[in-house]
Amino acid sequence: xxxxxxxxxxxxxxxxxxxxxxxxxxxxxxxxxxxxxxxxxxxxxxxxxxxxxxxxxxxxxxxxxxxxxxxxxxxxxxxxxxxxxxxxxxxxxxxxxxxxxxxxxxxxxxxxxxxxxxxxxxxxxxxxxxxxxxxxxxxxxxxxxxxxxxxxxxxxxxxxxxxxxxxxxxxxxxxxxxxxxxxxxxxxxxxxxxxxxxxxxxxxxxxxxxxxxxxxxxxxxxxxxxxxxxxxxxxxxxxxxxxxxxxxxxxxxxxxxxxxxxxxxxxxxxxxxxxxxxxxxxxxxxxxxxxxxxxxxxxxxxxxxxxxxxxxxxxxxxxxxxxxxxxxxxxxxxxxxxxxxxxxxxxxxxxxxxx
Amino acid sequence: xxxxxxxxxxxxxxxxxxxxxxxxxxxxxxxxxxxxxxxxxxxxxxxxxxxxxxxxxxxxxxxxxxxxxxxxxxxxxxxxxxxxxxxxxxxxxxxxxxxxxxxxxxxxxxxxxxxxxxxxxxxxxxxxxxxxxxxxxxxxxxxxxxxxxxxxxxxxxxxxxxxxxxxxxxxxxxxxxxxxxxxxxxxxxxxxxxxxxxxxxxxxxxxxxxxxxxxxxxxxxxxxxxxxxxxxxxxxxxxxxxxxxxxxxxxxxxxxxxxxxxxxxxxxxxxxxxxxxxxxxxxxxxxxxxxxxxxxxxxxxxxxxxxxxxxxxxxxxxxxxxxxxxxxxxxxxxxxxxxxxxxxxxxxxxxxxxxxxxxxxxxxxxxxxxxxxxxxxxxxxxxxxxxxxxxxxxxxxxxxxxxxxxxxxxxxxxxxxxxxxxxxxxxxxxxxxxxxxxxxxxxxxxxxxxxxxxxxxxxxxxxxxxxxxxxxxxxxxxxxxxxxxxxxxxxxxxxxxxxxxxxxxxxxxxxxxxxxxxxxxxxxxxxxxxxxxxxxxxxxxxxxxxxxxxxxxxxxxxxxxxxxxxxxxxxxxxxxxxxxxxxxx
Numbered sequence: 001x002x003x004x005x006x007x008x009x010x011x012x013x014x015x016x017x018x019x020x021x022x023x024x025x026x027x028x029x030x031x032x033x034x035x036x037x038x039x040x041x042x043x044x045x046x047x048x049x050x051x052x053x054x055x056x057x058x059x060x061x062x063x064x065x066x067x068x069x070x071x072x073x074x075x076x077x078x079x080x081x082x083x084x085x086x087x088x089x090x091x092x093x094x095x096x097x098x099x100x101x102x103x104x105x106x107x108x109x110x111x112x113x114x115x116x117x118x119x120x121x122x123x124x125x126x127x128x129x130x131x132x133x134x135x136x137x138x139x140x141x142x143x144x145x146x147x148x149x150x151x152x153x154x155x156x157x158x159x160x161x162x163x164x165x166x167x168x169x170x171x172x173x174x175x176x177x178x179x180x181x182x183x184x185x186x187x188x189x190x191x192x193x194x195x196x197x198x199x200x201x202x203x204x205x206x207x208x209x210x211x212x213x214x215x216x217x218x219x220x221x222x223x224x225x226x227x228x229x230x231x232x233x234x235x236x237x238x239x240x241x242x243x244x245x246x247x248x249x250x251x252x253x254x255x256x257x258x259x260x261x262x263x264x265x266x267x268x269x270x271x272x273x274x275x276x277x278x279x280x281x282x283x284x285x286x287x288x289x290x291x292x293x294x295x296x297x298x299x300x301x302x303x304x305x306x307x308x309x310x311x312x313x314x315x316x317x318x319x320x321x322x323x324x325x326x327x328x329x330x331x332x333x334x335x336x337x338x339x340x341x342x343x344x345x346x347x348x349x350x351x352x353x354x355x
Numbered sequence: 356x357x358x359x360x361x362x363x364x365x366x367x368x369x370x371x372x373x374x375x376x377x378x379x380x381x382x383x384x385x386x387x388x389x390x391x392x393x394x395x396x397x398x399x400x401x402x403x404x405x406x407x408x409x410x411x412x413x414x415x416x417x418x419x420x421x422x423x424x425x426x427x428x429x430x431x432x433x434x435x436x437x438x439x440x441x442x443x444x445x446x447x448x449x450x451x452x453x454x455x456x457x458x459x460x461x462x463x464x465x466x467x468x469x470x471x472x473x474x475x476x477x478x479x480x481x482x483x484x485x486x487x488x489x490x491x492x493x494x495x496x497x498x499x500x501x502x503x504x505x506x507x508x509x510x511x512x513x514x515x516x517x518x519x520x521x522x523x524x525x526x527x528x529x530x531x532x533x534x535x536x537x538x539x540x541x542x543x544x545x546x547x548x549x550x551x552x553x554x555x556x557x558x559x560x561x562x563x564x565x566x567x568x569x570x571x572x573x574x575x576x577x578x579x580x581x582x583x584x585x586x587x588x589x590x591x592x593x594x595x596x597x598x599x600x601x602x603x604x605x606x607x608x609x610x611x612x613x614x615x616x617x618x619x620x621x622x623x624x625x626x627x628x629x630x631x632x633x634x635x636x637x638x639x640x641x642x643x644x645x646x647x648x649x650x651x652x653x654x655x656x657x658x659x660x661x662x663x664x665x666x667x668x669x670x671x672x673x674x675x676x677x678x679x680x681x682x683x684x685x686x687x688x689x690x691x692x693x694x695x696x697x698x699x700x701x702x703x704x705x706x707x708x709x710x711x712x713x714x715x716x717x718x719x720x721x722x723x724x725x726x727x728x729x730x731x732x733x734x735x736x737x738x739x740x741x742x743x744x745x746x747x748x749x750x751x752x753x754x755x756x757x758x759x760x761x762x763x764x765x766x767x768x769x770x771x772x773x774x775x776x777x778x779x780x781x782x783x784x785x786x787x788x789x790x791x792x793x794x795x796x797x798x799x800x801x802x803x804x805x806x807x808x809x810x811x812x813x814x815x816x817x818x819x820x821x822x823x824x825x826x827x828x829x830x831x832x833x834x835x836x837x838x839x840x841x842x843x844x845x846x847x848x849x850x851x852x853x854x855x856x857x858x859x860x861x862x863x864x865x866x867x868x869x870x871x872x873x874x875x876x877x878x879x880x881x882x883x884x885x886x887x888x889x890x891x892x893x894x895x896x897x898x899x900x901x902x903x904x905x906x907x908x909x910x911x912x913x914x915x916x917x918x919x920x921x922x923x924x925x926x927x928x929x930x931x932x933x934x935x936x937x938x939x940x
Contacts, residue, residue: 008444008447008696014452015455020454072428072472073468075429077465079432079464080458084458086439086447087451090443090446090451091358091447093439094358094439094443094447095443097439097443098360098361099359105437108430108432108433112426115429163359170359170360170361171361323522329455329459330459333458333462340466340469340496341465344489347489351481
């Protein structure tokens with residue numbers, strides 16, 4: 001059975017494909033930022049438990065307060081890119097989702113448990129004592145599991161050659177473990193996430209925790225150390241991921257395609273630059289370099305996906321029946337939403353000052 | 356057919372969707388109503404300068420944050436996950452049609468989260484006016500989520516003119532949009548009121564407790580009363596077929612509506628009594644009952660809405676099994692398997708018939724029927740039917756029982772599915788006799804009644820019934836139970852079924868075959884042949900042979916005139932002869 005014969009027919013788009021690509025590329029890194037901050041804050045809070053001293057303890061406590069927010073925003077900011085992936089690649093994604101249905105659904109209870117544990121960690125921080133550390137450990141393990149499930153689905157949806165296993169195993173228990181790119185892909189994103197998460201902790205410590213200098217200082221130090229060492233490690237993991245890709249795809253990053261190659265070069269340059277600022281513990285310059293770096297990485301990820309799918313799916317062949325008014329409605333809503341959020345945050349800031 | 360099927364035999368997908376949806380529906384409506392409740396209660400606290408009420412509101416907010424944001428948010432994502440697993444084709448169609456509606460809903464979800472966080476963490480730290488505005492933003496964003504999702508959900512029940520013009524707004528502002536929006540809004544206020552009602556009883560400050568009990572009670576009661584005309588409006592705009600489903604054409608729906616009505620009545624009665632009675636009384640356990648009743652009321656409504664869509668997942672557009680209505684005719688001609696993506700058997704052969712039938716089951720029936728499981732178990736529902744009866748049943752399944760989708764595919768595919776459902780599931784014989792196995796009454800019973808009533812279950816219900824009474828009942832089945840469809844068949848068929856049913860409790864009489872066949876025999880044959888005479892001549896004749904002999908009697912003996920009866924009469928006569936001449940079956 002040829003893999004292509006299994007690929008469902010894609011439904012008609014209501015706007016030119018480029019719009020969905022644009023929204024996907026715009027919102028996915030936002031999800032990554034929140035997700036990285038969530039994982040990083042969790043890891044730094046956990047590490048802080050291992051150090052003696054009031055400052056570290058207080059750092060854990062302060063990060064505990066941020067964790068529930070970060071989980072909420074990771075989930076919320078994940079909805080938008082997942083929606084646009086559904087539009088562009090839905091026929092592929094739903095197929096792989098059915099193949100691993102049991103694991104895919106497990107994401108929800110895992111997240112609910114992890115989310116409530118972050119609240120327990122926050123609200124009962126003092127009461128928990130040393131137990132707090134283990135609560136965090138469970139949270140981290142759960143969240144990393146969710147990431148692994150996502151890696152499986154995102155890599156299986158671009159590998160129709162693995163789909164015919166469904167005929168023998170239709171119960172939704174298939175993962176993409178035989179795929180040589182799965183592990184490096186997962187480790188690549190986790191290493192990157194924890195690194196950026198470390199940077200977030202440093203930023204959080206140097207801005208919102210300024211009022212307690214010693215806490216702010218340990219947060220900055222721990223966060224930046226995590227960022228630089230993991231980014232250094234990432235150079236290795238990233239190379240492994242690149243080498244694990246099918247040769248044709250890999251070669252596109254090695255000069256075969258000008259865009260792919262440019263992305264890789266810019267990405268490596270930015271990463272090296274963040275290492276320089278990172279080892280000097282310069283928080284803000286590192287943040288300014290990392291923001292475009294995450295965007296570049298997610299563009300590269302999209303190039304990889306396009307290459308994997310090239311033999312099976314050409315997005316330009318999907319029928320389009322344009323209706324502009326819903327798109328305009330969404331853009332207006334987005335502007336209104338951003339305005340309201342900004343207004344509320346300004347008000348909150350003013351309140352804090354007043355206090 | 357376009358997508359693989361998540362096959363967990365004991366767990367039909369519908370059950371999973373229902374579980375997640377019910378949880379989410381309660382939490383999300385609660386979140387919407389709660390937004391309004393919070394700001395209104397806060398305003399009351401400010402106006403009355405009551406710190407006790409203010410503390411109450413703050414505590415409420417924390418609960419809202421924990422329940423609605425975590426559980427509400429994640430179960431909302433869960434619905435999306437589950438429907439894309441169980442109904443990928445429908446999810447894809449909805450997402451592609453309403454992507455920007457959903458995207459806008461995501462923006463409001465984001466505003467909602469930020470507003471609730473700010474509202475909670477700035478409690479008592481912000482000036483009242485700004486804090487109230489943040490509360491209003493929270494409620495506004497939550498209600499806009501409802502507004503947007505409401506359009507998409509109601510589209511599935513009443514797509515309206517979208518079917519012809521594919522326009523986003525036609526689908527969104529569909530015929531049930533406004534009544535459903537009003538109904539859902541009042542439902543959400545009612546749930547929030549009920550919750551406030553319950554938590555108010557925990558207030559320590561006695562005066563504040565009584566004030567908040569009365570406040571929440573009135574809140575819930577007014578919302579409840581307003582929801583009744585909105586619900587009525589909603590039902591009145593349902594399309595005829597959906598309304599007749601709600602009205603009782605399907606047993607499960609009828610039950611759900613009854614439950615809904617009962618809880619509504621119970622709830623209203625209790626609420627009124629409670630509020631008229633002294634709020635100083637110990638009423639917590641009563642309020643718990645009120646809450647359960649309120650949820651029952653709402654649950655029944657949701658169940659009804661889901662059920663009224665049957666056999667479609669998107670009314671008049673896509674059947675529950677993901678097949679588009681507009682494609683049925685083409686697929687019937689070309690064959691289903693040829694058009695399906697995730698099947699191994701594209702052509703049916705003698706050797707792969709059962710396997711192909713299993714694939715057809717998976718893609719056309721499993722969306723609603725589990726295999727030996729909890730939800731509409733296919734094994735117990737098919738155990739009374741023979742291969743022949745099943746084939747006839749499948750051919751007209753949608754006409755006989757509107758809420759089941761039609762079988763889609765060609766003749767040999769229909770046979771393969773019938774083979775799987777009988778020989779595959781029950782090891783029944785596959786006699787290719789055009790459907791007539793056993794005597795006529797039994798066959799007709801299997802084809803028309805057995806899907807819902809096994810012979811064992813119907814037997815005690817008809818104990819003591821005369822044949823005439825049974826026969827008369829068959830003329831107006833809905834009078835027995837509004838959920839039963841009319842049995843539209845010629846009188847001789849009804850006679851035969853009546854005879855069969857009568858024979859269940861009166862084994863001595865051998866069903867209608869005797870009555871019908873004996874009469875025909877006496878009228879047409881007995882003048883020349885007594886039964887005793889004819890018996891030895893036909894010893895060992897299979898029924899088939901008797902039946903074909905009746906078609907051409909002059910060939911047996913030129914002296915005999917050809918029998919001029921109808922095919923049905925010939926069937927009766929041959930059944931009768933086969934039985935009473937000792938002919939082989």
